[in-house]
Amino acid sequence: xxxxxxxxxxxxPWCVRKCPYCDFNSHPLGPQGLPEARYLQALLEDLAxxxxxxxxxxxxxxxxxxxxxxxxxxxxxxxxxxxxxxxxGLAPGAEVTLEANPGTVDAGRLRELRAAGVDRLxxxxxxxxxxxxxRIGRIHSxxxxxxxxxxxxxxxxxxxxLDLMYGLPGQTVAGALADVQAALAxxxxxxxxxxxxxxxxxxxxxHPPPLPDEEVVAEMESACxxxxxEGGLARYEVSAFARPGRQCRHNxxxxxxxxxxxxxxxxxxxxxxxxxxxxxxxxxxxxxxxxLSAGPGGRWAEVxxxxxxxxxxxxxxxxxxxxxxxxxxxxxxxxxxxxETATGALAEARTRGLMTAEPGRLxxxxxxxxxxxxxxxxxxxxxxxxxPVVPRxxxx
Amino acid sequence: xxxxxxxxxxxxxxxxxxxxADRLIETCGGLSQREMAEQVLDSMDxxxxxxxxxxxxxxxxxxxxRDGRVYELNIIDTPGHVDFSYEVSRSLAACEGALLVVDAAxxxxxxxxxxxxxxxxxxLEVVPVLNKIDLPSAEPARVIQEIEEIIGxxxxxxxxxxxxxxxxxxxxxxxxxxxxxxxxxxxxxPLKALIVDxxxxxxxxxxxxxxxxxxxxxxxxxxxxxxxxxxGEVGKLGIFTxxxxxxxxxxxGEVGFxxxxxxxxxxxxxxxxxxxxxxxxxxxxxxxKAVKPQVFAGLFPVDxxxxxPFREALGKLRLNDSALQYEPENSQALGFGFRCGxxxxxxxxxxxxxxxxxxxLDLITSAPTVVYEVVTTGGETLRVENPADLPAANRMAEIxxxxxxxxxxxxxxxxxxVINLCIEKRGVQRSLQYLGRQVSxxxxxxxxxxxxxxxxxxxSLSRGYASLDYHFVRFQAADLVKLxxxxxxxxxxxxxxxxxxxxxxxxxxxxxxxxxxxxxxxxYEVAIQAAIGSHIVARQSVKALxxxxxxKCYGGDVTRKRKLLEKQKAGKRRMKxxxxxxxPQEAFLAVLQVGKKT
Numbered sequence: 001x002x003x004x005x006x007x008x009x010x011x012x013p014w015c016v017r018k019c020p021y022c023d024f025n026s027h028p029l030g031p032q033g034l035p036e037a038r039y040l041q042a043l044l045e046d047l048a049x050x051x052x053x054x055x056x057x058x059x060x061x062x063x064x065x066x067x068x069x070x071x072x073x074x075x076x077x078x079x080x081x082x083x084x085x086x087x088x089g090l091a092p093g094a095e096v097t098l099e100a101n102p103g104t105v106d107a108g109r110l111r112e113l114r115a116a117g118v119d120r121l122x123x124x125x126x127x128x129x130x131x132x133x134x135r136i137g138r139i140h141s142x143x144x145x146x147x148x149x150x151x152x153x154x155x156x157x158x159x160x161x162l163d164l165m166y167g168l169p170g171q172t173v174a175g176a177l178a179d180v181q182a183a184l185a186x187x188x189x190x191x192x193x194x195x196x197x198x199x200x201x202x203x204x205x206x207h208p209p210p211l212p213d214e215e216v217v218a219e220m221e222s223a224c225x226x227x228x229x230e231g232g233l234a235r236y237e238v239s240a241f242a243r244p245g246r247q248c249r250h251n252x253x254x255x256x257x258x259x260x261x262x263x264x265x266x267x268x269x270x271x272x273x274x275x276x277x278x279x280x281x282x283x284x285x286x287x288x289x290x291x292l293s294a295g296p297g298g299r300w301a302e303v304x305x306x307x308x309x310x311x312x313x314x315x316x317x318x319x320x321x322x323x324x325x326x327x328x329x330x331x332x333x334x335x336x337x338x339x340e341t342a343t344g345a346l347a348e349a350r351t352r353g354l355m356t357a358e359p360g361r362l363x364x365x366x367x368x369x370x371x372x373x374x375x376x377x378x379x380x381x382x383x384x385x386x387x388p389v390v391p392r393x394x395x396x
Numbered sequence: 397x398x399x400x401x402x403x404x405x406x407x408x409x410x411x412x413x414x415x416x417a418d419r420l421i422e423t424c425g426g427l428s429q430r431e432m433a434e435q436v437l438d439s440m441d442x443x444x445x446x447x448x449x450x451x452x453x454x455x456x457x458x459x460x461x462r463d464g465r466v467y468e469l470n471i472i473d474t475p476g477h478v479d480f481s482y483e484v485s486r487s488l489a490a491c492e493g494a495l496l497v498v499d500a501a502x503x504x505x506x507x508x509x510x511x512x513x514x515x516x517x518x519x520l521e522v523v524p525v526l527n528k529i530d531l532p533s534a535e536p537a538r539v540i541q542e543i544e545e546i547i548g549x550x551x552x553x554x555x556x557x558x559x560x561x562x563x564x565x566x567x568x569x570x571x572x573x574x575x576x577x578x579x580x581x582x583x584x585x586p587l588k589a590l591i592v593d594x595x596x597x598x599x600x601x602x603x604x605x606x607x608x609x610x611x612x613x614x615x616x617x618x619x620x621x622x623x624x625x626x627x628g629e630v631g632k633l634g635i636f637t638x639x640x641x642x643x644x645x646x647x648x649g650e651v652g653f654x655x656x657x658x659x660x661x662x663x664x665x666x667x668x669x670x671x672x673x674x675x676x677x678x679x680x681x682x683x684x685k686a687v688k689p690q691v692f693a694g695l696f697p698v699d700x701x702x703x704x705p706f707r708e709a710l711g712k713l714r715l716n717d718s719a720l721q722y723e724p725e726n727s728q729a730l731g732f733g734f735r736c737g738x739x740x741x742x743x744x745x746x747x748x749x750x751x752x753x754x755x756x757l758d759l760i761t762s763a764p765t766v767v768y769e770v771v772t773t774g775g776e777t778l779r780v781e782n783p784a785d786l787p788a789a790n791r792m793a794e795i796x797x798x799x800x801x802x803x804x805x806x807x808x809x810x811x812x813x814v815i816n817l818c819i820e821k822r823g824v825q826r827s828l829q830y831l832g833r834q835v836s837x838x839x840x841x842x843x844x845x846x847x848x849x850x851x852x853x854x855x856s857l858s859r860g861y862a863s864l865d866y867h868f869v870r871f872q873a874a875d876l877v878k879l880x881x882x883x884x885x886x887x888x889x890x891x892x893x894x895x896x897x898x899x900x901x902x903x904x905x906x907x908x909x910x911x912x913x914x915x916x917x918x919x920y921e922v923a924i925q926a927a928i929g930s931h932i933v934a935r936q937s938v939k940a941l942x943x944x945x946x947x948k949c950y951g952g953d954v955t956r957k958r959k960l961l962e963k964q965k966a967g968k969r970r971m972k973x974x975x976x977x978x979x980p981q982e983a984f985l986a987v988l989q990v991g992k993k994t
Contacts, residue, residue: 009952194947218942239947260952268952283953314954317961352976371919372945377961 003272004258004334006057007250008050008084010043011264012069013288016104019137020203021196025266025286026067038292040076043263045296046284047083050261053271054088057259061095061250064118070100074112080263081117095159095249097122102148103140110155120159120248121152122190128182129175132168135209136196142182149186159246161190166224167217168196169209176220177227184231189246193224194239238321238369255318256326257334265291277336279306309381311335312342316362316379320372325356325363345378354378398578400649402470402607404487404520406512407497408505408863412527416497416559417455417471421638423565424457424469454490454592454605454651456635461573469569470651472592484511485518486666486684490592490607490651493521493576495568496543500526500534500556503834504542505863506805512547523575524554525568530561542832546805579649586677587611587619589646589654589670596712600632601659606670607651609681614645618673619656622680626663627673628656662711666718687719689737690798690868691847692781693744694725694762694890695751696733698972702757703732709755710734713747720747725782729888729974730760735782738764741847760972760981762890766843769796769871783892786878789929795894796871798843801826804854805834806862813857821845822896840869844894879904879933881911882925883977890984904933910986912936919944920976 014034015026062084064077077098084090097120098113110121125145127133133142140148145162152160162183166176183191195217198204212220225235233241237255240248253260262269266286272279283302285291291299306314315335319326332339346362349355354368354375368375407413457469472487488494494515498504515522524543526536536556543551555571557564593605606613613619613630620627632655634642646652658664667683697706714720721737738744744764751757763783770778771794772787780786786795802823806814808830814837818825823839830836841850846866854862877900881891895903904926911924915938922938946957971978 192948197947214942238945254952262952268955270952281954283955313958313961317954317957367919370943370945371941373961373964374919374944377965380961380965 002333003055003057004256005060005253006054006088007061007063007253007258007260008047008059009250009260009262009264009267009269010062010064010069010080011262011267011284012064012066012072013265013286014071015066015068016071016101016139017137018203021136021198023199023202024067027288029071034071035288035292036073036076039264039288040079042292042299043080044083046263046299047080047261048087049297050263050269051087053261053273056088058089058091059084059094059261060091060258061097061253062090063096063250064098066099068101068104069098070104070109070113074109074116077113077118078116085117095120097161097248097250099124100148101140102145103138105148105151107151107155110151110157114156119157120161121157122161122163122192122248123148123152124163125183126163126165127168128179129168129171132171132175135169136165137203146182146186149188159189160186161192161248162186162188163192163194165194165196166220167212169211171212171220173216173219173223177223180224180227180231184228184233188233189243190248191228191233191241192239193228193241195221236323238372252322255322256330257315257318272334279311279335280304281306308335308337308341311337312345313376313379313381316342316345317376319362320355320364320368320375322363323369325361328360328362331362342379349375349378397581397583397647397649399465400468400470400579401493401572401576402472402491402579402649402651403493403495403523403572403576404472404484404491404515405495405497406484406508406515406522407527408499408502408507412499412559413473413497416495416525416527416557416565417473419559419562419565420469420471420569421455421457423562423569424459453638454636455638456651457637459569459573462570467573468650469572472651485514486592488515488518488520489684490590491520492579493523493572495523495525495572496547496549497525497527498539498543500529500536500539501531502861503535503539503832504546504805506803506865507863509547509803509805510865510867512549516549521576522549523572524549524551526554526556527559529556530558530563538833542834545831546834546836581608581648582610583612583648585610586675587613587617587670587672588677588681589613590681590683591621591664591666591668591670592651594664594666594715596715597655600655601657602655602664602715604654604656604664604670605651606646606654608646608648610648610677611672612645612647613654613670615643619654619670620673620676621658621664622669622671622676623683624663624665624668626658626660628658631655631657662715665715684718687739688868689719689721689739690843691738691740691744691764691766692735693738693764694727694730694733694735694782695722695748696725696727696730696760696762696890696972698758698760700731705755706734706751706757706759709751709757710736712755713750717747719743727762727784727890729890729979730762730972733760737781760984762984763893763986764847765894766798766847768798768876768894770794771796783878783894784889786892786894789877794873795876797874797876797894799840799869799872800843800846800866801869802839802841802846802850802864802866804837804839804862804864806837806858807833808835810858810862811835811837814854814862817850817853817857821848821850841866842872842874842896843868877928879907880927881907882923882927882932883974883979884920884923885925886975887927888974888979900928901933904928907986908934908936911983912938914983914986915977915979917941918978922977 013025013027014029017028096118098118099122101124126138128142130142149160164179164183228241232243235241236247259270259272262284265284265288267284269282281304282300284299285301350357356363356365405413453473455471459467459469461467472490496512526539540551540554555568557568588610589606589608591604592607594602597603615630615633617630619630634640635652669680671677697703710722719739722734725733725735748759748761765783768780770780770792772791773793818839821841823841826838826840828837854864875897876894877897879893879895879900880887908924908926915922917938918941921940924936925932926934971980
């Protein structure tokens with residue numbers, strides 16, 4: 001088992017304000033603004049620590065996610081990239097993405113980011129309908145999103161992705177198609193098109209908005225996908241579309257069960273350690289306060305080694321999101337487990353028509369992609385769930 | 397022996413039996429105030445939660461009477477629900493007397509009448525006790541009259557107590573010494589001890605609650621179980637006070653527990669006789685008459701790997717619940733399981749819950765049914781315990797269903813409602829009598845209707861005042877048909893029911909609607925049909941889900957996604973895969989809820 005490709009994820013947990021649908025680790029900025037100096041210092045300390053885990057691997061991608069990473073001063077981004085470039089180093093042609101809120105960028109800032117080494121911009125447009133943008137609490141207008149794409153082009157970004165949501169409050173099929181059309185007009189290399197889901201702990205969960213019904217959403221989905229395909233954006237993951245060769249390499253590394261280092265509050269990492277192929281899942285303290293006040297080496301909230309059965313589940317949880325799936329051989333390569341480990345679940349998945357029977361490939365069928373949760377559940381370890389089976393003798 | 401009194405307490409649910417037992421224990425100092433958990437005799441969790449007594453329990457109390465002598469009182473607890481009348485006769489077999497506890501405000505209920513007759517038939521001295529006399533609504537004089545008119549025993553000297561406040565309890569203790577006779581038996585004869593109850597302890601093996609009828613049993617003695625032939629040395633002997641307390645000997649007339657190193661769960665069945673291995677008794681004690689289960693259902697492990705543990709668990713349960721019967725069953729829909737016979741629906745519920753709680757099993761129960769008699773065209777008479785086994789219509793000359801006599805007691809204002817219910821349930825009136833301030837109503841009803849929802853409906857339309865006791869009288873021919881449920885065109889054997897032809901269409905429609913509500917939307921559309929033979933009488937469908945996928949996955953963090961999957965899986969614990977379709981447990985029980993839409 002050779003060590004998988006290595007990426008770097010940097011989490012920026014602040015936003016101008018929290019969107020009512022968002023359940024990510026993001027926090028509205030206080031009146032003092034970003035504690036940028038302390039944050040940068042912590043990132044650099046984390047990075048120095050993480051570089052030791054690279055085992056000679058250079059980074060194939062770096063991703064500044066959030067939150068709103070575009071709130072950072074470009075100089076901060078530059079410092080992190082410089083440090084990462086020294087150790088563990090960036091692989092030739094490494095992809096460096098930064099997520100940006102269209103309301104927080106201007107041409108000057110974008111040029112500085114580009115100069116700092118960011119070569120891919122992921123813009124959270126979400127919709128091009130002004131009324132809907134307000135309804136979902138966005139701080140930017142449709143015009144600003146379009147302007148941000150233009151600014152990015154003029155700043156030298158050749159790789160721009162847009163995030164778009166559908167199934168928004170009161171949205172119609174025509175409305176969702178209009179959003180897709182507006183996005184296509186900006187000629188992005190990549191588009192994430194995901195359905196609004198109401199998650200626990202969000203403002204929308206406490207005060208649910210009137211969402212379009214399931215049939216309407218299904219129609220939106222198929223109409224939008226057809227339009228995206230016509231526009232040259234091919235679907236390669238449940239919610240991701242790209243022009244040829246422009247799939248997000250950082251996300252692909254997640255979906256092909258690669259490794260990633262984690263910097264910043266609430267960042268999650270995955271690491272394959274040693275020849276024995278132990279796989280560690282690690283998570284940083286999520287609350288910015290906890291994270292910043294902990295010293296170097298003390299910012300981990302959780303480090304645990306995955307058991308064989310967890311490896312199986314997590315591998316399939318990721319690779320089956322890809323429309324093309326992955327080569328069969330990747331299973332043994334990434335998990336270090338014998339290829340026959342998941343035979344039972346695979347047979348069941350194929351019997352139920354959720355996975356294709358292509359030899360040498362692990363791939364969900366069209367039905368499998370639509371019912372991905374049911375498909376993945378087949379790979380859950382037996383007895384998983386809140387009621388572990390304990391022999392009577394031990395409980396007496 | 398004349399210092400021993402063995403007695404049971406007969407009472408309707410809620411009439412305060414357990415509270416009275418607690419008060420007796422407390423008065424005799426069996427437990428300190430601090431140790432008194434509420435209602436100590438109901439020891440199974442399930443009994444506590446449901447507030448009812450299922451299994452017999454015993455307690456030995458030491459009572460210093462006003463005459464200065466110390467008496468040994470053995471209270472053998474009895475269950476109060478109609479399903480468990482069999483258990484009552486078992487407990488009574490260990491006693492010389494019974495306290496008939498009647499709520500002084502509510503009056504006599506049908507269950508107490510039935511149990512009281514059982515006690516009288518078994519030759520017990522019945523001592524009437526009016527409980528809850530502290531209530532402002534108590535009417536002791538009226539209730540005494542009711543006991544005399546409805547049950548027909550002398551009740552002028554009924555004792556008046558409040559188990560809640562303790563009022564009258566000391567006088568009750570004195571009175572029972574006088575009224576209940578001490579045990580008779582031959583202390584010098586060979587040992588004969590009746591097994592009143594047996595249960596399986598993981599460390600000790602079989603533990604038996606025994607009543608010594610003749611002779612004595614001592615620790616270390618070699619004993620034999622007469623019917624099964626199992627023998628062993630008495631390793632542990634004692635009484636419940638209610639805490640278990642070791643004894644070296646149990647004398648004639650005493651009640652206590654015995655462990656004789658029997659590890660086989662069938663080694664010491666309830667009703668059997670324990671005797672001395674070297675000087676055995678010539679004949680065993682009469683034991684108990686075997687009860688016939690009234691209601692049958694298939695029980696199937698959700699996970700087929702649980703089949704063997706399930707078989708073992710049933711064996712252990714059966715040890716102290718001889719009313720539970722089971723034999724292997726193979727269902728096309730539910731796989732390998734057991735066809736189980738129960739005394740009634742509550743019994744079924746309790747068995748399932750005990751299996752799940754005490755043995756960590758996940759079970760699916762098929763639609764419960766009564767036993768039918770079928771006369772084939774060849775003149776053969778078959779007993780059908782499973783609708784799936786019903787011969788084809790053209791092979792049946794006659795189907796007969798079990799008829800019960802239902803004895804009901806209620807205040808007159810509910811009579812009209814109850815009669816309407818009985819008519820709806822195809823009942824035939826046998827008698828109607830005004831007794832005191834209650835009406836006694838006797839109907840003959842098909843057992844299948846009683847099993848369905850009769851008891852619940854009776855209770856709700858009489859605002860809880862009507863009470864019921866019933867017993868089997870005969871099999872009787874009726875125009876019955878088998879109603880099948882088809883899921884996506886395939887018959888689900890575990891959902892078939894036998895119904896009266898006049899009700900078949902309505903039941904079919906109702907069942908399909910109910911299934912449609914219960915079966916969750918899934919990957920495929922689910923078509924539900926009800927059919928008599930090849931004739932479809934009703935249909936419904938459950939629309940397919942469009943998708944079940946998490947749109948956005950925060951790539952780095954799989955823990956949340958994983959939790960979601962685990963939650964979904966836990967929610968499916970009680971689902972049974974049927975072809976491509978998943979059917980939840982509730983669907984198999986939907987037949988019971990007909991006409992009771994919520």
